[in-house]
Amino acid sequence: MTGTFSVIGARILTGDAFEDGKALLVSEGRITAILPEVAVPGDIRRIDAAGALVVPGFVDLQVNGGGGVLLNNDPTVEGIATMCAAHARFGTTSLLATLITDRPEIRDRTVAAAAQALRDRVPGFLGLHLEGPHLSVARKGTHDPALIRPMTDADLAYLTAEVTDIGVRLITVAPESVSEAQVRALVAAGYVVSLGHTDVGAEAAARYFAAGASMVTHLFNAMSPLANREPGVVGAALDAGPVSCGLIADGFHVDPVAMRIALRAKRGPGHIFLVTDAMSTIGSDETGFELNGRQVYRRDGRLTLADGTLAGADIDMLSCVRFVHKRLEHPLEEALAMATRFPAEACGATTKGRLAPGADADFLLLSADLALLSTWIGGRCVFDATKAEPVARPSSARASGAGA
Template identity: 60%
Template structure:
């Protein structure tokens, strides 16, 4: 969309404040301004959205699949395109397709697919998240223990080289399987290093953060808990101010009471942000799928292995926002920031994503009063509408 377009008739949340009696101006894929209705330029094309709410597009840093596709099972551009399109229906305008622990060959194919997706300008594609294989078997979750292994020199080189060809690259590692020198090398190359699937204690976490780790993967899940003598991974996530932490808000992974405690305890400037950890089921009526040759069962909003271990999540981002607002008691504005601004900050995209202010990408979601998605725009182009 190159012509100046004025989206009118909706309440607009810019990431900080609500605007009424105003229009969102979009030009050449970017936000031009939010102006009072009386100040809409004469030549602007008007796009009425009467009675709706416009909010910043959601940014999801952990998306294993969607639309029937799992990144591990279809590591190619078409798979990435399908995943992005599936999540756009639920307000996500930028995401990191996430590879769960797999073989070096699948990892290489996923990186190649990500580079090709960037070249093809796949709508919604932000970069990649490599979750493993350098994790702790003690906190493996649904990751295949046969594929978990320490980071080697060629693994490090592969990730560093990939970062130079992608806008964003996130990797989840456990301090048990990587050295602080490797973390420093990754961070120095611009890779976002997240700690997760680890049984490490607080001191180990603090050392990894000092080396360059900046995030924690799905807070509370697959990590050492907060104890009265050993603060563990959870204690590190909450106490170390420069750590950002992802949170799965589906009511199964973390209880709303624990969510509230974490939000009140988190030291800044780091934030807790929402992730879906979504699997291939999003946007489908699938009853199950396979991961690394193991069957995953879908029932009553949960995805589990045969032994009951949670295996990713069966939730989309607007549902996470509603959960945080309705079940966790968060003000809507803060729930929206947890889905947009805070993940954008965590991945270093604050100049492009998470706000509807001048110069930012025109990624936004149109919601009704019940917080259902009516339309999704990426770069000012409508990619979904009810």
Template identity: 60%
Template sequence: MTTAKAIIGARIFDGIFWHDDAALVFADGRIEAIQAADRLRTGIETIDAGGGMIVPGFIDLQVNGGGGVLLNEEPTVEGLSKICAAHAKFGTTGLLPTLITDTYAITTKTVEAGKRAKAERVPGFLGLHLEGPHLSIARKGAHDPKLIRPMEENDIELMLSCRGKFDAMMITVAPESVTPEQVTRLAEAGFMVSLGHTDATYETAKTYAEAGARTVTHLFNAMSPLGHRQPGLVGAALDIGSLHVGIIADGIHVHPASMGVALRAKNGPGKIFIVTDAMSPIGTDMTSFTLNGREILRQDGRLTLADGTLAGADIDMISSVRFVHETLGVPLEEALRMASVYPAEAAWLAARKGALKPGFDADFVILTDDLCMKSTWIGGRKVHQE
């Protein structure tokens, strides 16, 4: 047993309510209570936050790289550790490092590295997100079309080898390359099957949702658009209540007006949650990097191929929260939920992550009143201090 600690001196947002003049008490990596600061038991170690707010740690279900590392280029335990550490500096306490479409050999290497990273308890590492290679070439975005292909039995067997190995596991697929039966097998094995990079119609998306698809990858980007007679995947994502929906909140991938419309239109219980879709430059001064042998340029907040195609995003999670709150005018509480509560719900983690409740993992972030970072805590351990 470790000594319990209590953090005082900041407002606490538990995911639903604010607590003033309160202390966050935690021990052995779990939250014990949120209680009145003047009623702490004698002898407990007390830490003064010095103002600001304590909020649930952010959960990012789509992050391709960070700290100078792109998962495709460094599919190792070390690479995964560097990505997780880079994003912890921006409030992310749990993430799914994401492999962009690559060869079967690289995918296998990434899966094996992920299993080792989980066994070694890399801080913040929840599991993997495999974005492809089973996508639509017509909606490839920055994915290499030479590597896109239909799902085969050996792919499913590789996925099934992950059963029980991770806290969460996600795969983005297109109906053009995957059958409903394959989706069902993956869903029954515990995968979040996400629809993306597809020209799927509303009707097709509904069929795949009924087969077990749970989420939609980066709403509006690389998918059939919303039309008045053909709702497409965008229409399906907003209309079908069982679907949880990721969105990139950088003001570049999606116009703020479109984001606002989507947030107002989404049927529940599935919610829209923030993903960064971040690449290797996050936390660095890099101006370019390589993906599948192609140069990606970083300029003015954009990451693009030479032809101008967007290739991931140049944003972190706290910046995304600020954008949603300050630019879109979303209440702060809801902006915070989009980065914590809602991704936890999408990933079946809401019984222990995404909120500050007794028994939950002590994953939290201390912020200034103007939403700048102060510190990040994972499992009750401070992993970053500004």
């Protein structure tokens, strides 16, 4: 459905609270108004939400794969579209397709695919997240150490001059492999720079924040920890007001106690927001896949190498929201903000992550017990649970990915 319509009979999340008796008015893919139901013009089509919750669509800034596709292994428009469609079935309406450390030719193919995906207006595609290769071997996670390397002048020139029309551009770097001057140049070119996979201390992290890094990739994972005499990247990120932090809320990457402490400790105006770090398994029946020549096993909600090292996450964004709300006992409105408004603000996506006039009509209908009823992107229903068919694993799916 496109054109002009209204959603009525719902509890609508506007800002920090739900409102009853209001209608969401949509026209040509944008939200035009939130107004009392009685004020909806009689000639406008009405969709009765039957008491459902209407919330902003989820914004995920770290998605390695989905629907049986890993971006590293399928750096194509079709691969990106498959990932976006798979995650839309779990409430994600905007995502950054994430390329982990790989060869320059894979990076170049991914950038070209991202540019085409933007031109094609692939539903749900927000931009590209380059996670590596300019990281620290000491905190490599499952990134291939043979491919990790310092950023050269040629790399910087390529990133700032050639990587342009791909939507939001997020890059994860480690101070061990990137200079403060290079960070300043990336920020000046329009990148959101995130620190991750790094073993530097709090003082060095603070210098890179001052240089323009405004985010931390998957807080706690693959970074120097908070200690009594060396606060590490974790401590620096929690203490740095403007810095926002991604968090994988699957219960395996970070202990719930650590999550609660971090949520209480984070200084604003930056926030802790949710990311999935999802792999190809989301929306597929895969029991495992190959990662850089190694087998990754899917068992009991975890993705691991043979030695037990976590290799990305096997979780969708709606499940992360449920975990934060139910397991961490965080208020629902705040758990939803962590999956919508906070990541949108962190990456500068001003029309995403909120229900307000002028915002994109990306929204979800949820039941009272947080089951997904439907997903809407740009005013079009892209997933309806009442009509959904089982997600099939694409025959072209193969393997590659990252972990923390």
